[in-house]
Amino acid sequence: MIATLDRVAGRLAAASPEKLPDTLVPAGDEVCNYEYSYEDLFSERLRAASQPVTHLQVPLPPEYVNMSPAALDARIAAAKAALGTRLTILGHHYQRDAIIKFADARGDSFKLSQFAAERHESEYIVFCGVHFMAESADILSAPHQKVILPNMAAGCSMADMAPTDEVLDCWAQLADFFGPDHGIVPVTYMNSGAALKAFCGKNGGIVCTSSNARAVIEWALERGKKILFFPDQHLGRNTALAMGFSLEDTALWTPGKDLGGNADDALERATFILWKGHCSVHGRFKPEQVHEAHRRYPNVKVVVHPECVREVVALADCNGSTEYIIKVVTESPAGSVWAIGTEINLVNRLQKEQPDKTIFCLDPVICPCSTMYRIHPAYLAWALDNLVEDRSVNQIKVDGEVARWALVALERMLAIK
Numbered sequence: 205m206i207a208t209l210d211r212v213a214g215r216l217a218a219a220s221p222e223k224l225p226d227t228l229v230p231a232g233d234e235v236c237n238y239e240y241s242y243e244d245l246f247s248e249r250l251r252a253a254s255q256p257v258t259h260l261q262v263p264l265p266p267e268y269v270n271m272s273p274a275a276l277d278a279r280i281a282a283a284k285a286a287l288g289t290r291l292t293i294l295g296h297h298y299q300r301d302a303i304i305k306f307a308d309a310r311g312d313s314f315k316l317s318q319f320a321a322e323r324h325e326s327e328y329i330v331f332c333g334v335h336f337m338a339e340s341a342d343i344l345s346a347p348h349q350k351v352i353l354p355n356m357a358a359g360c361s362m363a364d365m366a367p368t369d370e371v372l373d374c375w376a377q378l379a380d381f382f383g384p385d386h387g388i389v390p391v392t393y394m395n396s397g398a399a400l401k402a403f404c405g406k407n408g409g410i411v412c413t414s415s416n417a418r419a420v421i422e423w424a425l426e427r428g429k430k431i432l433f434f435p436d437q438h439l440g441r442n443t444a445l446a447m448g449f450s451l452e453d454t455a456l457w458t459p460g461k462d463l464g465g466n467a468d469d470a471l472e473r474a475t476f477i478l479w480k481g482h483c484s485v486h487g488r489f490k491p492e493q494v495h496e497a498h499r500r501y502p503n504v505k506v507v508v509h510p511e512c513v514r515e516v517v518a519l520a521d522c523n524g525s526t527e528y529i530i531k532v533v534t535e536s537p538a539g540s541v542w543a544i545g546t547e548i549n550l551v552n553r554l555q556k557e558q559p560d561k562t563i564f565c566l567d568p569v570i571c572p573c574s575t576m577y578r579i580h581p582a583y584l585a586w587a588l589d590n591l592v593e594d595r596s597v598n599q600i601k602v603d604g605e606v607a608r609w610a611l612v613a614l615e616r617m618l619a620i621k
């Protein structure tokens with residue numbers, strides 16, 4: 205299985221990301237290599253398969269599949285002009301340039317969710333990102349606004365690692381072990397489904413992003429004794445270590461195992477119970493790549509995202525959210541050399557926009573976020589053309605109790621300065 209995935213990764217590495225836009229990535233296809241065991245992979249596939257059918261994308265009409273990049277650009281521009289102020293296009297930093305050039309605002313998931321919460325003028329918010337981001341935008345936007353995800357198959361493998369049944373099983377086990385007054389505050393990273401955000405809201409918990417994880421955890425520790433952190437173990441662990449906690453203060457919860465695979469004393473000792481999830485893009489970065497960057501460029505600065513493993517974060521000069529990475533690189537003097545541990549589309553864009561610096565990705569094997577990459581211009585053109593005809597295709601709608609409790613968790617986060 206790993207060999208098969210490596211071959212897929214090899215094909216991807218052989219193609220530059222700017223050639224891939226001509227190839228529509230079919231719904232459900234995985235093009236990025238994953239570096240976990242067969243057991244982990246199999247279990248992730250099963251869990252992904254249990255996700256709601258909203259992740260399914262209807263096939264594009266052939267006219268869009270066969271359109272040239274120039275024709276797609278013209279269609280998108282025309283639809284955008286026709287919709288005028290009725291439309292806002294949001295573009296995540298990891299989107300390809302062919303999408304970003306049409307974005308009215310670009311940012312990381314936190315910045316874009318703030319945008320959706322504060323700007324209520326447009327009737328349509330077309331979110332060029334992944335599923336959980338569009339869900340958050342829907343929850344935070346006004347009732348008259350419709351949030352559209354151009355390709356429903358644009359999910360997030362990390363968000364899919366924490367399905368509701370396993371989260372509820374974990375919570376029940378913790379209540380059995382510690383008793384009903386366990387004082388555990390659930391915290392979920394923004395990169396999670398609305399159902400998990402709702403679980404946190406309903407149980408006194410909160411959402412965090414990579415920008416505010418520390419402040420959110422401080423908030424949670426003022427209200428409880430322990431943190432149950434979803435779904436990215438690395439952001440949770442790196443934040444705990446940055447706050448002065450030790451590895452012994454953390455326990456890793458493996459879903460599906462008794463007590464998450466922990467001994468009683470390890471669970472009792474832990475302040476942080478970390479869900480065993482990770483990002484398939486940031487999980488690729490290795491300490492050897494940092495050493496190699498230093499070997500090639502003695503004056504290099506290394507900046508990485510906190511979704512990277514702790515060994516990489518420890519070797520980097522600095523780490524932070526996508527917005528932080530952009531800021532620290534942009535504010536550095538001309539002639540600076542930066543090795544960056546984050547998604548390749550953003551790294552390439554930074555190099556293109558700042559030619560007076562040397563900016564490169566820590567990982568020599570190109571690996572875009574395969575799910576972000578599913579927002580191909582053909583899907584954007586198709587979604588916008590439908591909006592021009594007053595048809596809202598691919599609307600993301602989070603309803604009822606899930607929306608209500610997820611909003612509670614999101615608003616707790618947005619209230620933290």
Ligand code: SF4
Pocket residue numbers: 298334359360361362363395483484485486547573574575576
């Ligand atoms: S970069 Fe990682 S966390 Fe972000 S959408 Fe892609 S898989 Fe999910």
